[in-house]
Amino acid sequence: MTIQKTSMTRRRFGQLATAGIAALTARPAMAQAGTVSFMSFTYAEEPNKPHVQKLLDGFAAAGGKVEAIGSAWGDMQKNILLRQRSRTLPTTAQIQERWMPSLATLPDIVNLDDILGRAKLEAAIDPKILAMGRVNGKTVGLPLITGSVGMVANKEVLAKAGVEVPETLADFKKALIAIRDKVPNSVPYAPATKNVNSIPLDFMIMVWAHGGRIIDETGKVLINSDAGRATLAFMTELMKDRLIAPELDRPDSRRLFGQGACGFYADPPQARGFARAFSGRGEAADAFVLPIKTPVLKAGDTPHSIQWGHLVSAFKGPMMDGPDSPGAKWLNYLISDAAQGTFPPSLSALPVTRSAQALPVVTKDAFFSNWKVASGTPLINEIGIWSNAPELSTILSEEFQAAVLGQKPSDAAIAAMASRMEASMAKRG
Amino acid sequence: MTNSATPATTGTSAATLRVSPLAERGGLKARERRVGWFFLIPALAAFALVILFPFLRALALAFTRSDLQTPEPVFIGLDNFRTILNSPEILGSFVTTAIYVTAVTAGTLVLGLAWALILNQPFRGQKALRALSLIPWVLPSTVTAFIWGWIFNSRFGVLNAVLVSAGAIPFPTAWLSTPGGAMTAIVITKIWFSIPLFMSFFLAGLQSLDREQIEAARVDGAGNIDVLRDHILPHLKPVLLVVIVLGVIGNLQHFDTIYALTGGGPVRATSTLSIEVYRRAFDQWDIGMASAVGLLWVATIMPAAYFYLRQLLKGV
Numbered sequence: 213m214t215i216q217k218t219s220m221t222r223r224r225f226g227q228l229a230t231a232g233i234a235a236l237t238a239r240p241a242m243a244q245a246g247t248v249s250f251m252s253f254t255y256a257e258e259p260n261k262p263h264v265q266k267l268l269d270g271f272a273a274a275g276g277k278v279e280a281i282g283s284a285w286g287d288m289q290k291n292i293l294l295r296q297r298s299r300t301l302p303t304t305a306q307i308q309e310r311w312m313p314s315l316a317t318l319p320d321i322v323n324l325d326d327i328l329g330r331a332k333l334e335a336a337i338d339p340k341i342l343a344m345g346r347v348n349g350k351t352v353g354l355p356l357i358t359g360s361v362g363m364v365a366n367k368e369v370l371a372k373a374g375v376e377v378p379e380t381l382a383d384f385k386k387a388l389i390a391i392r393d394k395v396p397n398s399v400p401y402a403p404a405t406k407n408v409n410s411i412p413l414d415f416m417i418m419v420w421a422h423g424g425r426i427i428d429e430t431g432k433v434l435i436n437s438d439a440g441r442a443t444l445a446f447m448t449e450l451m452k453d454r455l456i457a458p459e460l461d462r463p464d465s466r467r468l469f470g471q472g473a474c475g476f477y478a479d480p481p482q483a484r485g486f487a488r489a490f491s492g493r494g495e496a497a498d499a500f501v502l503p504i505k506t507p508v509l510k511a512g513d514t515p516h517s518i519q520w521g522h523l524v525s526a527f528k529g530p531m532m533d534g535p536d537s538p539g540a541k542w543l544n545y546l547i548s549d550a551a552q553g554t555f556p557p558s559l560s561a562l563p564v565t566r567s568a569q570a571l572p573v574v575t576k577d578a579f580f581s582n583w584k585v586a587s588g589t590p591l592i593n594e595i596g597i598w599s600n601a602p603e604l605s606t607i608l609s610e611e612f613q614a615a616v617l618g619q620k621p622s623d624a625a626i627a628a629m630a631s632r633m634e635a636s637m638a639k640r641g
Numbered sequence: 642m643t644n645s646a647t648p649a650t651t652g653t654s655a656a657t658l659r660v661s662p663l664a665e666r667g668g669l670k671a672r673e674r675r676v677g678w679f680f681l682i683p684a685l686a687a688f689a690l691v692i693l694f695p696f697l698r699a700l701a702l703a704f705t706r707s708d709l710q711t712p713e714p715v716f717i718g719l720d721n722f723r724t725i726l727n728s729p730e731i732l733g734s735f736v737t738t739a740i741y742v743t744a745v746t747a748g749t750l751v752l753g754l755a756w757a758l759i760l761n762q763p764f765r766g767q768k769a770l771r772a773l774s775l776i777p778w779v780l781p782s783t784v785t786a787f788i789w790g791w792i793f794n795s796r797f798g799v800l801n802a803v804l805v806s807a808g809a810i811p812f813p814t815a816w817l818s819t820p821g822g823a824m825t826a827i828v829i830t831k832i833w834f835s836i837p838l839f840m841s842f843f844l845a846g847l848q849s850l851d852r853e854q855i856e857a858a859r860v861d862g863a864g865n866i867d868v869l870r871d872h873i874l875p876h877l878k879p880v881l882l883v884v885i886v887l888g889v890i891g892n893l894q895h896f897d898t899i900y901a902l903t904g905g906g907p908v909r910a911t912s913t914l915s916i917e918v919y920r921r922a923f924d925q926w927d928i929g930m931a932s933a934v935g936l937l938w939v940a941t942i943m944p945a946a947y948f949y950l951r952q953l954l955k956g957v
Contacts, residue, residue, distance in 0.1 A: 458818035
């Protein structure tokens with residue numbers, strides 16, 4: 213009798229364990245039924261979280277259900293790739309435009325032409341903006357906000373230093389020296405010098421300003437040129453003269469700028485939003501945020517900025533299984549006037565749809581008009597378009613740091629940068 | 642009576658002999674073993690799932706190309722290891738790791754022992770100081786990294802503030818932006834929060850030291866250095882061995898404060914093997930290469946781990 217009771221208990225234990233495991237695995241799916249998930253780095257940024265929340269609330273008011281998952285910008289790619297491996301991808305995720313070629317290789321990424329319709333997308337969004345999310349003929353990212361990475365100046369800092377907005381690189385350096393000497397404890401110009409993911413943007417802008425290129429559209433590495441060498445020598449001089457600072461990443465530059473401790477730095481139009489948050493002055497900060505043309509080598513040269521934007525990618529799953537799925541409704545909402553007329557302007561960025569760009573909230577905002585004039589001709593990110601962009605960014609940043617921190621002559625660093633990039637491009641095939 | 646006879650009395654083999662219907666096969670010892678294995682199952686399952694399976698998978702990935710361009714791993718034999726041998730950057734990580742492990746282990750050993758000797762002396766507030774000494778060890782390591790990050794910060798750091806105000810340097814220095822400065826910073830940080838652990842080991846060892854023997858040596862004219870060399874260190878030898886081996890293993894594995902303080906930079910000045918693996922895997926998404934470097938990293942830990950386990954099993 214005892215034996216029988218024991219074997220029954222074991223069997224029951226097995227049954228209970230199986231039922232428990234089944235319940236545990238089924239529970240998340242049941243809890244999330246009908247809810248679209250949206251992994252977002254803007255949601256993880258405290259100053260911008262309320263703007264994303266308004267977007268989610270707007271979708272909820274329209275009858276949808278979406279749950280936001282915050283993930284820091286620096287961890288976003290890692291989270292998506294790890295979730296792909298563990299098959300736990302969210303329904304949708306916010307993507308930086310330069311990550312698109314790398315993430316387009318994910319097996320579970322959805323071609324949005326099949327979900328939203330290519331004709332509809334082309335009718336709503338300018339092809340140049342839509343191109344940010346197109347890889348190999350497929351739309352794998354839906355543009356959410358757009359703009360360009362260009363130079364901004366702090367008018368109050370310039371006034372303290374008694375300098376005007378510089379047009380050429382020579383004037384730029386003179387302005388930086390004046391700021392260093394007249395604004396104590398300031399970083400006159402605050403390019404990223406620490407984070408391998410941030411350094412390439414600042415360096416690229418300066419290479420273009422010197423009339424050079426890093427990699428052309430065929431994949432040929434061009435950085436080992438007079439312009440490339442001149443750029444790195446220029447940046448190294450700035451570091452030596454304490455006109456730029458080591459240990460800076462973009463968030464540090466934003467804080468310095470907002471707190472009046474930096475004259476110039478490069479950022480998307482979101483710079484205004486960050487200045488509002490970090491100055492503690494709200495919209496009053498708008499008075500000192502001045503978009504400027506990137507200084508050029510010779511007066512009359514064309515200034516350039518970098519094409520920039522945030523996109524939303526979708527991943528395979530029950531929430532994204534067709535044009536009528538909850539996920540498709542969420543994506544459609546993101547490009548509606550209700551969303552585009554509020555969310556991008558709240559981040560001081562431009563909307564992506566033609567109709568929203570014509571809304572008064574955009575056309576009557578002087579900041580956007582100034583930005584458009586100042587950004588000159590935005591060019592495509594020369595590093596970000598390649599699927600081996602992470603490796604190229606690391607190479608560029610390591611050699612840049614080696615030169616500006618005095619570990620290597622700038623010419624040697626440029627030569628090493630070129631040869632390592634060529635090897636990376638060759639490996640890529 | 643014959644019908645009710647037990648099997649033993651009827652000559653049935655011992656193998657089928659059952660004393661009672663409740664008796665277990667193989668006797669009580671076997672039953673205990675089975676129960677033991679049953680209780681081990683959760684731990685074994687967790688070990689297999691969390692350690693063994695990922696390790697074997699990483700082992701297999703080390704022989705593949707697995708990156709963003711080839712999401713499905715492709716077998717490439719020893720190519721990753723050939724690349725490592727020809728890569729001055731990766732080979733440099735082995736040198737960086739050796740410098741870091743040696744400096745941290747030696748520094749912690751000396752300072753941990755010195756602090757234990759101080760706290761072993763009878764003085765007022767000794768117990769409170771012993772308790773306070775554990776604070777660096779109790780703090781989360783990322784908090785420790787941020788504390789030291791702010792101390793060494795080029796613009797707002799305490800170190801710069803003190804040196805500039807004392808007139809030692811004309812303007813703030815970016816300590817974390819020079820290879821020597823960054824390495825010094827990560828070594829100091831690790832030593833700072835490792836001292837309490839080493840100190841605790843030594844303090845425990847010192848409790849069994851024969852004080853009369855020390856007093857006798859002092860009566861014979863032995864100085865502090867003599868007492869340390871001839872009495873304390875020999876007494877602490879078993880503890881020293883374990884502490885050194887544990888320290889080497891821990892420092893070879895260390896990642897968080899290095900990553901939080903310098904991210905492996907400037908350039909690659911503090912890129913130890915742990916940082917190298919992380920950057921290969923999560924900055925460049927070269928999982929195959931990261932696994933290969935990881936495998937070699939494990940190989941560097943194995944001798945120390947073997948020595949430690951041997952010491953441990955000797956004591957059993």
